Amino acid sequence: MSILVVGSVAFDSLETPSGKRERVLGGAATHFALAASFFTDVRVVGVVGEDFLPEHERVLTSKGVDTTGIERAPGKSFHWTGTYLRDLNEADTIATDLNVFAEFAPKIPASYEDSDCLFLANIDPMLQARVRAQMPNVKLVAGDTMNYWIGAHRENLLPVLRELDALLINDNEAKMLSGESNGLRAAEKVMELGPKSLIVKHGEYGSTAYFSERSFGDGVKRLPFRAPTVPLADVVDPTGAGDSFAGGFYGYVASQGSLTPEVFRTALFYGSVMGSFAVERFGTERLQETTRQEIDARFAHLKEMSHLS
Ligand code: AMP
Numbered sequence: 027m028s029i030l031v032v033g034s035v036a037f038d039s040l041e042t043p044s045g046k047r048e049r050v051l052g053g054a055a056t057h058f059a060l061a062a063s064f065f066t067d068v069r070v071v072g073v074v075g076e077d078f079l080p081e082h083e084r085v086l087t088s089k090g091v092d093t094t095g096i097e098r099a100p101g102k103s104f105h106w107t108g109t110y111l112r113d114l115n116e117a118d119t120i121a122t123d124l125n126v127f128a129e130f131a132p133k134i135p136a137s138y139e140d141s142d143c144l145f146l147a148n149i150d151p152m153l154q155a156r157v158r159a160q161m162p163n164v165k166l167v168a169g170d171t172m173n174y175w176i177g178a179h180r181e182n183l184l185p186v187l188r189e190l191d192a193l194l195i196n197d198n199e200a201k202m203l204s205g206e207s208n209g210l211r212a213a214e215k216v217m218e219l220g221p222k223s224l225i226v227k228h229g230e231y232g233s234t235a236y237f238s239e240r241s242f243g244d245g246v247k248r249l250p251f252r253a254p255t256v257p258l259a260d261v262v263d264p265t266g267a268g269d270s271f272a273g274g275f276y277g278y279v280a281s282q283g284s285l286t287p288e289v290f291r292t293a294l295f296y297g298s299v300m301g302s303f304a305v306e307r308f309g310t311e312r313l314q315e316t317t318r319q320e321i322d323a324r325f326a327h328l329k330e331m332s333h334l335s
Contacts, residue, residue, distance in 0.1 A: 027165065027280040028067040030138050031055050032157040033147025033269075034127065035072040035096060036104040038309065039120075041111060044262040050309035051082050053104060054148035054170065057266035060313045061273025061300040062145075063089040064321055066280040069138045071095035071157060073130045075103040085310055094135045099126040114261055115229030116198065122174060134160050143280045146190075147269060148172050151183040158189050166285060168192040168276050170268065176202045188220035191241075191285065194272050196227045209234075213250075225275070225294065227268055230255055233294055241290075248287060253294035254332050256302035256324055263308045267301040270313060274300030299324045 033055030039048050059068045069092040074082075078098070086093050107121040132153055144161050146154040146169035154169060169190050175183055176199060187193060193216070201207055204215035209226070213236045216224055224236040232255050237248045275297035282289045299321055306312040 027142030027283055028069065028140070029062055029143045029145055029276060029280050030069045030071060030095075030134070030141035030157075030161065030164070031058050031062070031145040031147050032071040032132055032153065033058060033145075033149045033170075034104050034106075035070070035074050035078070036106055037077065038265055039105070039107040040263055040265055040308065041109040042114070042263050042308075043111065044260075045308075047263075047308045049105070051085055052106065052265060052309055054269045056086065056310060057269035057304060057313070058145060058147050058273040058276075059086055059091045060089060060310055061270040061304070062277030062280070063091050063273075064300075064316070064318060065274070065277030065296070068092065068277070069095060069135075069141060071132050071134060071138070073097045073099050073104075073126045073132075075099060075101045075126045078103050085314060089314075092138075095133070095138055097130075097133065099129070101126045108265065110264055114264055116196075117265070119174065132157050132160070142166070143168070143276065145169065145272065145276055146186065147272070148175075151175055151179055151186045154186045155182065155189075158186065166191045166279070168194065168272070170194045170272055171199065173199060173202055184219060187216075190221040192223045192225060192276075193221035194225045194227065194268070194275070196229065196268060200224075200226050223290070225297075227271060229264075229267075230258075230261070233271070233297065235290060235294060237287075242285065242287060251291050251294065253291070253298055254328065255298045256328055258302060258305065261305045264305050265309065266304045266313075270304035271297040271301035274298070295325060295328055296321075298328060 034053040036053030037049040038052035102125040105123040108117040200212040204212040206212040278293040278296040
């Protein structure tokens with residue numbers, strides 16, 4: 027199944043304990059699309075400015091990602107400035123310059139209309155809702171958000187959450203969304219907001235999936251499932267880990283053609299694998315050169331590390 031992703035395509039200025047980078051290619055949709063491209067066909071909807079050059083587009087198209095839906099607008103691309111000097115598991119946002127995203131009205135190219143799966147990557151929830159409304163026939167909808175939108179745009183975010191087969195957020199976002207400080211209670215409250223399932227990412231410590239009776243359409247409520255992450259000695263830049271996790275997770279789901287409990291659990295492992303590559307270098311550098319063989323080897327390693335008998 028193919029995936030349509032809408033989200034930010036950006037330039038990021040980053041500072042981590044490993045160093046500093048100015049205006050590297052980033053954005054939630056970019057990281058997601060790169061990671062998912064190893065598993066299935068990916069189409070991107072977004073907007074960029076005049077600073078987005080053919081060499082930036084080639085990062086996506088060289089992986090087979092369809093960029094027909096990336097609109098060019100006068101002005102500058104979205105620019106995010108963040109640091110991880112306080113905590114490698116959590117970005118501190120220094121500046122969010124929406125630039126061309128401020129006036130963006132998403133348009134779905136006719137060639138994208140048959141997309142099977144929709145991913146609403148991190149972006150203004152109003153835009154997420156608009157794209158969802160334009161794709162009434164998709165089989166699955168998953169999405170992401172962040173503190174920036176949970177805080178000041180909550181009213182717009184709540185209707186989006188009710189549309190989701192799977193919501194992917196991190197611990198702090200779950201706590202902020204629910205007002206609960208305990209992780210389990212926070213997850214239960216977030217589920218009450220309407221997503222059919224919830225994946226909470228715990229940074230370097232793994233992720234937990236929570237299910238409802240509606241998760242798989244069979245009325246059965248399953249126990250939560252926890253997936254580990256790949257232990258790494260050197261984390262260079264955590265930017266894009268969450269989006270790459272989402273790309274690995276959803277890309278694998280789409281490649282399997284249906285969402286069963288087994289597919290869901292395996293997909294979480296692929297999410298961990300793709301997230302682990304993303305953080306090994308700055309920006310998209312590592313995902314650009316990752317191979318399918320490396321993905322398979324890391325998946326096998328993670329499986330070996332975490333089963334009982
Ligand atoms: P993550 O996977 O959570 O590390 O997401 C990192 C990406 O999110 C960066 O490449 C940023 O360009 C992008 N980003 C940061 N803030 C926002 C925002 N408010 N809206 C959309 N995208 C954002």
